Amino acid sequence: MYAYLKALHIIFIVTWFAGMFYIVRLFIYNAEAAEKGEPEKSILQKQFSIMIKRLWLGITWPSAILTLLFGPWVMLQGNWGKTLGDEAGRWLLVKLCFVALLY
Template sequence: MYFYLKALHIIFVVTWFAGMFYIVRLFIYNAEANDKAEPEKSILQKQFAIMIKRLWLGITWPSAILTLVFGPLVMFNGGWNKTLDSEAGRWLAVKLVFVVLLYVYHFSLHALYKQQAAGIFRFSSQKLRVWNEVATIFLVPIVMLATVKSSLSWLWGLIGLVGFIIVLMSAIKIYKTLRTRKS
């Protein structure tokens, strides 16, 4: 039973992340459509509104909920809850902190969803591109902690995460420069 629960947990984690990655891309396109002239603006925003709603409410939210259901089931079924306060389970405690922060990020995306649904565009497409990478920043340590577990060196893990963030932010900056030159 444990492995079936674990498989379901992983499946819903993957679909949840897929939804979070794509929803921000749609927010970016919707924000860029807001800068276009009519009738193009209305046509694009109507289509993006449909896509955003279906993705957010039909895939991303259910996946987030099912991830939250199956995660504790895996933890208790596998006996991991008994190791949380020991050195062997420290990786899980740290992973759970990242997971909580990921849910905070998810709720921030929900706030963006509601704003854009109301026609409020507070963030530029460039700021949304940066915000799009936050899910990736959480994905890396969560997967590393879940697979490497206690053999992960905390110092090297932290250095690696900071390095990864620097590379991601540099890539966004380079992309912006290339887009600016192109237009």
């Protein structure tokens, strides 16, 4: 069970970050489309807006939520909570601080 949860957690981390990296590219394409003439400008900007909305609401945001759900579940299944106070578990506290910054 632990291996499946960990795999799902990693899959959703990858899709979350892929969405964050790709949305930046779509913003750039949208900005470049603003420099074009009509009707190309309005057609491209409309299409990029649809793509941005679908990427954010359909892939990136759900992946972030599922990552947030599977993370604590993996931590509980793997008994990582016990090591948070130990010296060996400090890396997890640092990681959780960085994850909190992402949200």
